[in-house]
Amino acid sequence: KQEVTQIPAALSVPEGENLVLNCSFTDSAIYNLQWFRQDPGKGLTSLLLIQSSQREQTSGRLNASLDKSSGRSTLYIAASQPGDSATYLCADPWGGADGLTFGKGTHLIIQP
Amino acid sequence: DTAVSQTPKYLVTQMGNDKSIKCEQNLGHDTMYWYKQDSKKFLKIMFSYNNKELIINETVPNRFSPKSPDKAHLNLHINSLELGDSAVYFCASSQDLGGEQFFGPGTRLTVL
Numbered sequence A: 001k002q003e004v005t006q007i008p009a010a011l012s013v014p015e016g017e018n019l020v021l022n023c024s025f026t027d028s029a030i031y032n033l034q035w036f037r038q039d040p041g042k043g044l045t046s047l048l049l050i051q052s053s054q055r056e057q058t059s060g061r062l063n064a065s066l067d068k069s070s071g072r073s074t075l076y077i078a079a080s081q082p083g084d085s086a087t088y089l090c091a092d093p094w095g096g097a098d099g100l101t102f103g104k105g106t107h108l109i110i111q112p
Numbered sequence B: 001d002t003a004v005s006q007t008p009k010y011l012v013t014q015m016g017n018d019k020s021i022k023c024e025q026n027l028g029h030d031t032m033y034w035y036k037q038d039s040k041k042f043l044k045i046m047f048s049y050n051n052k053e054l055i056i057n058e059t060v061p062n063r064f065s066p067k068s069p070d071k072a073h074l075n076l077h078i079n080s081l082e083l084g085d086s087a088v089y090f091c092a093s094s095q096d097l098g099g100e101q102f103f104g105p106g107t108r109l110t111v112l
Helices: none
Strands: A004-007 A010-014 A019-025 A032-038 A044-051 A056-059 A062-067 A072-077 A086-092 A106-111 B004-007 B010-013 B019-025 B031-037 B043-050 B053-057 B064-070 B073-078 B087-094 B107-111
Touching: A004 A086, A010 A019, A019 A032, A019 A086, A019 A106, A032 A062, A032 A072, A044 A056, A044 A062, A044 A072, A072 A086, B004 B087, B010 B019, B019 B031, B019 B087, B019 B107, B031 B073, B043 B064, B043 B073, B073 B087
Parallel strands: A010 A106, B010 B107
Antiparallel strands: A004 A019, A019 A072, A032 A044, A032 A086, A056 A062, A062 A072, A086 A106, B004 B019, B019 B073, B031 B043, B031 B087, B043 B053, B064 B073, B087 B107
8 A cells, every 4th residue: 555754744944945845655656746735724736746757847946856766756845935835745646556645744834 | 717616615514414515627537536634634535436437435434425427526425424524525636547636625524
């Protein structure tokens, strides 16, 4: 059964810093890896999807990488802004026969 | 236009009642999902539907039943509600199983 772990569970940094969020998974036969953000009381917003054949995806100040051999994905946020404050979740949209698997998220606070 | 919509946004009801949550997607996707997010903010898959066929059914009580009248809709019906059913329920869709997922805004269910 695929298990997804996110480190750190919480992170607070001053505005303007570059930061890295980590996601690890136990089953290297991962199909795709998707990053989301969730704002308090809101649904999930898809940020990036890295397909199995890809190693990274970029969208604006966000860059996500996928290393299947080590079972890791990272989300890099450049020049962080207070509006980036949210919970960030990674997920294996196809978690194998046991279904889809989410990590527990990283709660990010960007201090103005 | 909202890609994935859910109604109602909030639902407060008594134990033992039967209730339904509706979900609609206008993305033309083939796969729809229901997730439960508990008080600890952990997201767990409940059901997946692909072309109106249930393809993944996590170990949820049979009081929960997904109903899909057509490809664009996946409703969640809950019988004999219990206190432990209180959570936020999210609907999502993707083009196919394992594809990028798009989430609805969530339905906060409170069972008294």
